[in-house]
Amino acid sequence: MKERxxxxxxxxxxxxxxxxxxxxWTGIAPFLEEDVAFSSIAQNEVGHARALxxxxxxxxxxxxxxxAFDRKPEEYRCSELVELRLPEWERTIARHVxxxxxxxxxxxxxxTSDDAELAGLAAKIDREEVYHRLHAEMWAERLQAEPRFIxxxxxxxxxxxxxxxHSPELAELWDEMTSVRRSQPAGTKW
Amino acid sequence: MVTExxxxxxxxxxxxxxxxxxxxxxxxxxxxxxIEQERVHVEFTPTFLGCPALAVMRDxxxxxxxxxxxxxxxxxxxxDSWSTDKITPQGREKLRAAxxxxxxxxxxxxxxxxxxxxxxxxxxxxxSRDTALENIFGPTPCRSLRxxxxxxxxxxQFKTI
Numbered sequence: 001m002k003e004r005x006x007x008x009x010x011x012x013x014x015x016x017x018x019x020x021x022x023x024x025w026t027g028i029a030p031f032l033e034e035d036v037a038f039s040s041i042a043q044n045e046v047g048h049a050r051a052l053x054x055x056x057x058x059x060x061x062x063x064x065x066x067x068a069f070d071r072k073p074e075e076y077r078c079s080e081l082v083e084l085r086l087p088e089w090e091r092t093i094a095r096h097v098x099x100x101x102x103x104x105x106x107x108x109x110x111x112t113s114d115d116a117e118l119a120g121l122a123a124k125i126d127r128e129e130v131y132h133r134l135h136a137e138m139w140a141e142r143l144q145a146e147p148r149f150i151x152x153x154x155x156x157x158x159x160x161x162x163x164x165x166h167s168p169e170l171a172e173l174w175d176e177m178t179s180v181r182r183s184q185p186a187g188t189k190w
Numbered sequence: 191m192v193t194e195x196x197x198x199x200x201x202x203x204x205x206x207x208x209x210x211x212x213x214x215x216x217x218x219x220x221x222x223x224x225i226e227q228e229r230v231h232v233e234f235t236p237t238f239l240g241c242p243a244l245a246v247m248r249d250x251x252x253x254x255x256x257x258x259x260x261x262x263x264x265x266x267x268x269x270d271s272w273s274t275d276k277i278t279p280q281g282r283e284k285l286r287a288a289x290x291x292x293x294x295x296x297x298x299x300x301x302x303x304x305x306x307x308x309x310x311x312x313x314x315x316x317x318s319r320d321t322a323l324e325n326i327f328g329p330t331p332c333r334s335l336r337x338x339x340x341x342x343x344x345x346x347q348f349k350t351i
Contacts, residue, residue, distance in 0.1 A: 033325045036335075040240075040327035047240025047331070051268050120269030127270065127351040128238055128331070130300045135326050137303055 004115065005059040006077070009067065010163070011106065012052035013078035016068055017170070018099060019045030020177055021082060030089055041132050048125050055121060069181045073166060073174040081159040083170040093139045094152035100136040102160050103129060192260045197223045197230055200254040207246045208330055211288040214247055218276025221267060230260035235272035238331035238351070274350050285348065286314045291336070293348035301350055306334070313338035314345055321345075 022042035029035040053064035060067070081099060086092045107129065110122035143149035201223070202215040214220055214234070222233040232251055236244050248264050255262035274293035277285070282292040291314045311321050318340030325335040333346040 033335075036325055036329075037327040040331055043242070044238060044240035044331050047238065051239045055268070117269075120271075123270035124239065124268060127300075128240070130351075131326055131349060134301070134303045134306065138326075 002059050004118065005056045008052050008056035008059070008118075010077040012049045012056060012067070013076045014082050014099075014103075015045045015052065016049035017076070017078045017173065018082040019043070019049060020173060021085065024085070024087075025092070037135055041135070044128055044132070048128070051121060051125070055117065065181075069178045073171045076166065076170065076174075077163060078166075078170070079160060080162045080167055081156060083167050083173065084156075084159075085169050085173070088148075088152075090143065090146065090148040091152040091156065093136075093143060094149060094156050096132075097136045097140045098153065098156055098160050100129065100133045104133060191227075192225065192230060192255075192258045194223050194225055196258055197225070197232070197255060197260070200258055201232070201251055204247065204250045204254055207243045207250070208241075209285070209288070209290065211284045212277075212281050214251065216278050216281030216284060218278060218281070219247070219272060220251075221271065225260070228259075228261045229263055230255045230258075231263045231265065233265050233267050235267045235269070237272065237274075239268070240331045243330075274348060289314050289345055290333070291345055291347040293350040296350055311336055311347055313341060313343065315343050316341040 019042045022038050022045065025038040026035060026042070029038055049068065050064055053067045057064050057067055081095055084091075084095070086095060104126075107122050107126040111119055111126060113119045113122070198215065198220075201220055202213050204214045206212050206214060206217055217237065219234050219237060220232060221235055222231075224231040232255065234248070234251065244266070248266060252262035252264050255264075273296050275296050277292065285292050291311060294311070306323050306326065309319050309321055312319050313321050313336075316338060318338055320339045321336045322339065323334065324337050324344065328335045328346050332349055332351075334349055335344060336347045337344050
């Protein structure tokens with residue numbers, strides 16, 4: 001597989017799977033503002049994934065939808081951090097903080113890439129991620145002395161860039177995420 | 191044969207599906223219009239990549255070009271060339287009149303939490319700057335929620351990007 005497509009898929013998979021996990025708070029976040037915030041962040045991450053898949057699809061001669069939904073769970077390149085189903089708020093916030101830090105560093109590198117297309121898209125994504133980071137920063141400050149939050153940071157930190165294999169939770173998520181598409185042949189009109 | 195000016199005029203009638211008071215031209219997302227015989231090439235940049243209105247806007251622009259008798263070719267440009275600074279002065283006024291506070295100008299540095307939490311943002315209803323951040327996120331990716339302490343009215347503030 002082309003090197004650029006591999007990199008694009010790694011980021012796109014992170015954003016798609018995290019977007020899916022974030023959307024699990026829709027309707028059940030601790031309070032209304034966070035319901036809105038996590039839903040909006042989820043929508044934005046999936047939008048980033050779409051743009052990245054489109055670029056990768058051009059390199060690989062396929063489509064964004066096929067890359068997002070027609071691969072097998074073991075073919076995804078996302079990190080273990082984004083795969084986990086985290087029904088606890090402090091672990092969700094810890095993941096949010098860790099992911100946004102790592103993503104900011106990754107985007108900063110890509111923005112200076114010689115590949116103008118990649119650098120341009122990274123710059124666009126980075127402008128939007130600023131608001132995710134501010135949200136993470138606000139929560140990190142609020143929970144900084146909370147022992148459960150500190151423990152969650154310690155627990156999840158090693159998973160940030162762990163990309164060898166997947167947790168069983170990815171297969172469960174994949175099953176849910178692709179069920180509609182698998183029930184209908186490609187190209188079905190709704 | 192259709193002219194570039196006619197295409198721009200027609201696109202100025204394509205409303206943003208989520209904020210119908212403003213057109214795609216007011217929003218500054220139409221970057222270029224080029225005519226090559228029957229083919230009308232329109233370059234457009236999304237506001238936010240997660241914007242669900244993207245496909246709706248693209249299809250509405252293509253439809254307008256078809257109405258003029260042209261063959262549309264709408265290209266979505268995925269780079270950093272759009273900024274909220276590209277919203278036209280008329281567009282900003284239309285937003286304000288509809289209760290959406292227009293974005294503050296983009297600065298060299300990315301926005302900071304302390305800036306968003308300051309009271310530098312003006313209420314679109316009464317003009318007071320005594321407003322507070324309620325939520326960085328709102329009903330669409332491009333907006334935040336604020337509250338005006340002066341006229342006690344919540345309002346939506348465009349994010350600066």
